Amino acid sequence: MKKILLVVLAFYAFGVQAQTIIYSNNCNNLTGWTNTGGKFLNNLTPVVGTFDWYAVTPTIPAGDHTGGGGCFFTEGNSNYALGGTGSFVLYRIESPSIDLSGYSNCTLSFWMYLNCETNGWDGAHMEAYNGTSWVPITNAMLSVPYDGNISRNPSSGPTYNTQTVPAWFNLRNTWTQVNVNLASFNGISNFRLRFVFLSDEGTNGRGWGIDDVSISIPASTAVPISFWAVVGGLFLIGGLTIYRMRKKLIIQ
Ligand SMILES: [Ca+2]
Ligand SMILES: [Ca+2]
Numbered sequence: 001m002k003k004i005l006l007v008v009l010a011f012y013a014f015g016v017q018a019q020t021i022i023y024s025n026n027c028n029n030l031t032g033w034t035n036t037g038g039k040f041l042n043n044l045t046p047v048v049g050t051f052d053w054y055a056v057t058p059t060i061p062a063g064d065h066t067g068g069g070g071c072f073f074t075e076g077n078s079n080y081a082l083g084g085t086g087s088f089v090l091y092r093i094e095s096p097s098i099d100l101s102g103y104s105n106c107t108l109s110f111w112m113y114l115n116c117e118t119n120g121w122d123g124a125h126m127e128a129y130n131g132t133s134w135v136p137i138t139n140a141m142l143s144v145p146y147d148g149n150i151s152r153n154p155s156s157g158p159t160y161n162t163q164t165v166p167a168w169f170n171l172r173n174t175w176t177q178v179n180v181n182l183a184s185f186n187g188i189s190n191f192r193l194r195f196v197f198l199s200d201e202g203t204n205g206r207g208w209g210i211d212d213v214s215i216s217i218p219a220s221t222a223v224p225i226s227f228w229a230v231v232g233g234l235f236l237i238g239g240l241t242i243y244r245m246r247k248k249l250i251i252q
Contacts, residue, residue: 123167
């Protein structure tokens, strides 16, 4: 009777954890998003509701980033508005609440088109809601850092000068991807995002377009899948195991 020593290679499986998309929007419509901007006069009194973002099929640039759909654009398919002497226009759109509970190190991705007065007169930047207050998205979080600070136009002051912030203002006349590290917002159950664009008293352009907004957690490297194996009457879980069967289980 030949004894066969049976070596059991316990089951071990690897699986690639796919990137998990928490939020995704092709920007074909504004459902769930809210305009909160307006024109601000010398006394900082806003005239809300007439200076908004719209979801449009863009004519300039010719087409959205997705292809065949819409995108968010300041003032739709028109150039953005001028503030006029002593005033400025704030284009601001806020996302719906996004639940990041249980998630960490999320990445926000979107594509932008930007055509505005350069050199810091007009500009675009981002803010996020951390569950308590709105805070700036800073250069340290951005794959495409801001170009500098706005505003530097004293003739648009004094009100516009109080809006000095780091912002993008260099031309991006093709769709440009921006990634944002959201590690500062780990686990926030009511995270929100907003895109902010400021226009001073004179000189405008096509404006700021936004498309394909998503939030995801990064794909991981291969990870083991938990398994069960029955060896020698014992249950084993996890790990790569080469196990010599006990004599009573030897196959003869
Ligand atoms: Ca789109
Ligand atoms: Ca301007």
